[in-house]
Amino acid sequence: MRIVDTDVHHSFASWHAIVPYLPPAFQRRVIDGRGRGLARHGFRKISEFAAPLATDPSTVAGALTARGVDRAILNGSIHSLGVQPNMDFAAAIARAINCWTFESWVRPHPLFRGSILIAQQDPAAAVAEIEHWAATPGMVQVLMCSASESPYGRRQYHPIYAACERHGLPLALHLGGEGAGVSAPSTPVGHPSTYFEWYSALPQAYMAHLTSMVSEGVFERFPGLRVVLCEGGIAWLPHVVWRFEKNFKAVRAETPWLSKLPSAYVWKHFRFTSYPLEEFRREQDLGFLMRLVHGETTVMFSTGYPDTEFGDPFAMVDSLPERYREAVLAGTALTLYGGRLAVARA
Amino acid sequence: MAAAWQSRVPEPRLEYVAAVEDLPPGSRKILRVRGREIGVFNVDGRVYALKNVCVHQGARVCLGKVSGTTLPSHVYEFQYGHEGRILRCPWHGWEYDVTTGQSLFDPAVRVVTYPVTIVNGGIYVRVGGAGTV
Numbered sequence: 001m002r003i004v005d006t007d008v009h010h011s012f013a014s015w016h017a018i019v020p021y022l023p024p025a026f027q028r029r030v031i032d033g034r035g036r037g038l039a040r041h042g043f044r045k046i047s048e049f050a051a052p053l054a055t056d057p058s059t060v061a062g063a064l065t066a067r068g069v070d071r072a073i074l075n076g077s078i079h080s081l082g083v084q085p086n087m088d089f090a091a092a093i094a095r096a097i098n099c100w101t102f103e104s105w106v107r108p109h110p111l112f113r114g115s116i117l118i119a120q121q122d123p124a125a126a127v128a129e130i131e132h133w134a135a136t137p138g139m140v141q142v143l144m145c146s147a148s149e150s151p152y153g154r155r156q157y158h159p160i161y162a163a164c165e166r167h168g169l170p171l172a173l174h175l176g177g178e179g180a181g182v183s184a185p186s187t188p189v190g191h192p193s194t195y196f197e198w199y200s201a202l203p204q205a206y207m208a209h210l211t212s213m214v215s216e217g218v219f220e221r222f223p224g225l226r227v228v229l230c231e232g233g234i235a236w237l238p239h240v241v242w243r244f245e246k247n248f249k250a251v252r253a254e255t256p257w258l259s260k261l262p263s264a265y266v267w268k269h270f271r272f273t274s275y276p277l278e279e280f281r282r283e284q285d286l287g288f289l290m291r292l293v294h295g296e297t298t299v300m301f302s303t304g305y306p307d308t309e310f311g312d313p314f315a316m317v318d319s320l321p322e323r324y325r326e327a328v329l330a331g332t333a334l335t336l337y338g339g340r341l342a343v344a345r346a
Numbered sequence: 347m348a349a350a351w352q353s354r355v356p357e358p359r360l361e362y363v364a365a366v367e368d369l370p371p372g373s374r375k376i377l378r379v380r381g382r383e384i385g386v387f388n389v390d391g392r393v394y395a396l397k398n399v400c401v402h403q404g405a406r407v408c409l410g411k412v413s414g415t416t417l418p419s420h421v422y423e424f425q426y427g428h429e430g431r432i433l434r435c436p437w438h439g440w441e442y443d444v445t446t447g448q449s450l451f452d453p454a455v456r457v458v459t460y461p462v463t464i465v466n467g468g469i470y471v472r473v474g475g476a477g478t479v
Contacts, residue, residue, distance in 0.1 A: 217422070220421050221421050249449070251439065252450055254416075256418055256425070257421040257423065261451065
């Protein structure tokens, strides 16, 4: 196994693709609404140069295989289900997308692995969705949007983590729904004005979720849980983790259940996908950053296919020092996803 | 034959710091002993001696508040305990267990402690000479 791509954004060309998997009441809503039933934020990139969506499984498989990718994990393009005001509709869409992903992408193509998309604002429904797919070969992780009403350490989300741990499924978060529906504003100080500002500030959501999950003891309760932060980069980690750790020494008494320093939880339980890896003028600076974030066990290659917003995902890892290359390209993902990823399917 | 550097380091010896009757349970004294400041604490009838230096940034830690704290617990449980045994550094709030010198956030992080001996109603602390810890 040479290259594992941990974040591919597959899409359907039309909402009709998922209609057969919806209950009748919601079929009507989707057909008539053509997707408008989902609450959105107002931030769209208007560009004539946008890459075509990844709607055809064979084309995507061909493009990734040509670059040496041996396994690709599908995270889709709808990253706002968890902030939809109508949580029943959101749960139905999640189920339908999972069925479509499995039937149209994962089952026919040995390259692809699926994510179990959930709508986490209704944790009971999210757990039911995890249970439905957990034993299905080819589904390798649980996926929810980083956009949310509350930080993910809070206890209403813990049943989701229990289900992930019970089935040995990593939990991936993906940016993109921030500010939509019932989401908190996409930055801690309120709503931005432009797509440019919104998109640039997105990783702030990860900073909040990471500190929340560690401090509320998620990894004390669920020591087997692993969390993958997709598309958020890594250069913010040294700052956040340093500050987090520094404060813990002074105010440990607020969270007496933490038996380890915050950094120990971060490096053990979180993984980060490489698209986009921050760029530096000097190559050695990326090596320095990788050392600070324990990159030999925390960073996993991804393309974000078909996105090109940040440049060529393969070029990003080309400048990695040799000692990180194998782990980033495949090793860390193989360790994380184990047999669900590695074992070939007929 | 002792090397030259050894001859400059005074042997540890017992130093008298206070009478037991002057250090009732819950009280502390801060004294200068052979060149360093030491805090002597009576916690529930036992006497402990800590160097008056926080390992974080050198604050005079023994001047901090002595109280209890939330003990290691399960998630979302709060158990207050060790009343009278937790010393909180006045600068940044690092908590130390007076009976061991260990910090609450990492037992490997600890203030220097000194063995204490009680002889004939007197409290003695075993310390090296000036220039040692």
